[in-house]
Amino acid sequence: MKTPKPVTDRAPEHVGKSGASSVALIAAALGASAAAARYRTSRAEKENPPAGQFVEVDGVRLHYVERGSGEPLVLLHGAASMTADFLLSPLVKMAAERYRVIVFDRPGYGYSERPRSTVWGPVTQAALFEEAFRKLDIDQPIVLGHSWGAMVALALGLDFPRSLKGLVLMSGYFYPTPRPEVALTKITGVPLLGDLLRYTLSPWLVRSVWGLGLKNIFAPGAVPEHFKQFPVWLSLRPLPLRTAAEEFALLNPASDSLHGRYSGLEPPCVIISGDGDRVLSPQDHSARLHAQIRGSDYWVFPRVGHMPHHVEPQQVLAAINLAAEKAADRQ
Template identity: 55%
Template sequence: MKNKTIPPSSNKPGLSGGKALLLGAGAALLVSALAVRYKTQQAEMENPPTGKFIDVDGVRLHYVERGRGQPVVLLHGNGSMTRDFELSGIVDLATDDYRVIVFDRPGYGHSERPRSTIWSPQAQAGLLQQALQKLGVERPIVVGHSWGTLVALAMALDYPSAVRSLVLLSGYYYPTARLDVPLLSAPAVPVAGDLLSHTVSPLIGRAMWPGILKQLFGPAQMPQHFEEFPVWMVLRPSQLRASAAESAMMIPAANMLSKRYKELKMPVVIRCGEDDRIVDAHAHSERLHRELPQSDFALTPGIGHMIHHLVPHQVMEAIDRAAKASQPARVISEHVHRATTHLN
């Protein structure tokens, strides 16, 4: 009787190509997750909170406060934090004449962003308005940069008596097409987004960082002081998710707010770089100026999106204009008060 021959291939130990590929991908994700966790912990250790905390509706907000006088509230853009305004020099310039409050908006820097809330501009405006009331801040000049302009506008529209005037820098105000939205929104997708933000997204973001800076500052060169900006604070999984969520809601948020711009009655100062590569200055800032007769508008040629870093003195001049534009009503009120007192 002849012995059956067993095929050599069935006797060899090993994994199929598909299983090996899956194991390799899993190992790569694990290594990425460990690297991201290490860089996140390192970033938070090297960049501790520099301001104070306030609890509003169960949300812990971090803010920096300096100076005295007429209050000025600074709201940073998408993916940023209080450090952005501090590095720009705006906080130092404004402190001489104003009481300056800079918030880490929900999910950025050291502020919380509970997932139970959809953090639209209106939701953030309501939270920040409550925070300002707790801090005893009355009728501030509200300054917003980029995505922060949507929050500033929501504050002015929903709480008009609580906002003295607006300064809007490099803002996105109307629902125009954005090719970058699908790409930047990925970390906000449930489950898959969490996996991405804890593994590959921060590493991809770090590799893309030099190109991102060219887009943000171009055509001008990035100022040397911005090298101190803590990039890995921006690339933490929690902040990437916040940034992705705001990218996803940017167009619908602008669509909703733009229907109400004509309700604005307070002074509005609009500033932007004419060569902004992130937001079309003519389609947004110039259009908003045409819609608001009381607005003060100026374009700066050769300047990109990060106007507060590139021409901080011009931004400071815009804040001064916003303060002066709202001054006559106060002067008249004081004059009437003095006259009444004299008659009595």
């Protein structure tokens, strides 16, 4: 009779070595991915240094660009964007012939800071910008907000109605609606894991679908040739990636906290959207907001998507002029 072999819980030695090898390979791959992403973002920073100046507000360093002179006009970009979005559009050059145009990098985008200790919802950002207006001697501007930035502009009008003359709300998100893509961003908010992804895999994953995203925001039209100069890799740095994930997660909580106050908006308001917008439904947001804000104007651009300032800059400027005229009439 053979003596039975003793039972042991210890894994075979080759299994342990295999597991260690796999971990080492994964670590090496993540390290290589991080190094390559850092190289690309560093190169983007060298090729696209800050185009404007900086102002510090409550310990937060904000980057802004000024063009032209005259009545102040402030432009606030949407999520996953920066000043380059407006600066590449024809709108800024056209508006600068009449207005002192100030384009801000919102907190966490471009070259603006975003302290992690603060939840940067639209109300918090509005308070930051109102203070920036005073520091930069921006006296009662017309404020145009695009997409996520439209919520910030609207919060400015609600909380600081005496600090601005009028609002232009372009392709904005104003009411809680189902957003399936928000679930995809939640993993990047997981402590440690989210940070690891932003420095390693996330830049490459986002870059791989960037072209499809552009087609979606400009549909039903084509992506304008001038927008192809947008510095993609500045948006793929860890801070802008974290910022975009946070803002997508805040879409519904932020709009839910604000929409009950819309009917009390005081400054003149012009709402604009494209009827072909595939990013968000104009009926669910812009049209609904127009119905809630008495005295507002609502312009819908035919065959235009989410980016009217690139496709119909003359019409967007006309909306800005209308807001200025309504403010002058009221005064």
